[in-house]
Amino acid sequence: xxxxxxxxxxxxxxxFGGMGSLPENTVTLLYGPPKVGxxxxxxxxxxxxxxxQEPCLYISADYGIADLKRNMEVLNMxxxxxxxxxxxxxxxxASSISGSAAEEGNTYLxxxxxxxxDIMVKVGVATRNIxxxxxxxxxxxxxxxxxxxFNDEMLVVRVLTxxxxxxxxxxxxxxxxxxxxxxxxxxxxxxxxxxNNIIHLDGSRLTxxxxxxxxxxxxxxxxxxxxxxxxx
Amino acid sequence: MSGNYTTGISGLDVLLGELExxSVMILTGPPKVGxxxxxxxxMYRGLQNQTPCLFIAAxxxxxxLQRNAMTFNWFLQSFxxxxxxxxxxxxxxxxxxxxxxx
Numbered sequence: 001x002x003x004x005x006x007x008x009x010x011x012x013x014x015x016f017g018g019m020g021s022l023p024e025n026t027v028t029l030l031y032g033p034p035k036v037g038x039x040x041x042x043x044x045x046x047x048x049x050x051x052x053q054e055p056c057l058y059i060s061a062d063y064g065i066a067d068l069k070r071n072m073e074v075l076n077m078x079x080x081x082x083x084x085x086x087x088x089x090x091x092x093x094a095s096s097i098s099g100s101a102a103e104e105g106n107t108y109l110x111x112x113x114x115x116x117x118d119i120m121v122k123v124g125v126a127t128r129n130i131x132x133x134x135x136x137x138x139x140x141x142x143x144x145x146x147x148x149x150f151n152d153e154m155l156v157v158r159v160l161t162x163x164x165x166x167x168x169x170x171x172x173x174x175x176x177x178x179x180x181x182x183x184x185x186x187x188x189x190x191x192x193x194x195x196n197n198i199i200h201l202d203g204s205r206l207t208x209x210x211x212x213x214x215x216x217x218x219x220x221x222x223x224x225x226x227x228x229x230x231x232x
Numbered sequence: 233m234s235g236n237y238t239t240g241i242s243g244l245d246v247l248l249g250e251l252e253x254x255s256v257m258i259l260t261g262p263p264k265v266g267x268x269x270x271x272x273x274x275m276y277r278g279l280q281n282q283t284p285c286l287f288i289a290a291x292x293x294x295x296x297l298q299r300n301a302m303t304f305n306w307f308l309q310s311f312x313x314x315x316x317x318x319x320x321x322x323x324x325x326x327x328x329x330x331x332x333x334x
Contacts, residue, residue: 210264
């Protein structure tokens, strides 16, 4: 019996009959060329959880906290309130580059893209904080590509493996993003091998390339000021 | 052990015939085509026939193996005497295997 959680992406759950989409307690790789909506998909995934009082641990390597909040606000999300209500936990691995990270707190943990070990330590701290209050949660790692720009690619594959185990052991469901073609072909194949599900975005079509309990699925999508919408 | 044995996977046994003890097979292919599923079924059908299995899990830990098997309604708990798992990644993630395995 596969339990599917609601994705938060409009129209996506309908591909699976409407009762959720992403298999609970699995890790999904979301990949595609730059600027096709991977981060938008991730924000909607976080918002979808918050709607049902399920928190999201967001590891942001691409954007610092200020940018992340701005991006979410554009989609009518209210990140301040989500963070305050412990429905959004952020590990900010980007701000330290510019030296403008905010104060560390229960829901905000500064880290660095230069230091994947520290990111993993913060993942441990955050999952402990989360599981103290919640039984279900989701997590986003956005993006592997940025981690690879600062670290050895094989190290990032190992970090991903450790991240996956941590999240799954704690009962979470995760989404990781990766820009197609940004790593060596061998590394890309390994990324696809270690995750449970694979979704590809190309700017106009979403393809479920692999997913626990289902075959290949595809649908077209559009992006507007409210984010991603899949067409029936 | 005496005699040859089969994988127990319907269709595959027709292709392969009986396997000789002592032989090693390599199963290869792109990501997400069913390599791990086939490996898991090979293990499970063996366990059902009282053939013990040494499973070296490098990609996912023991709890994931149990979970993955459960999606096919294969319950590994009932075979814990015959299933020996070497769990490589769980320690990497700082976790401890939930069940002590030999």
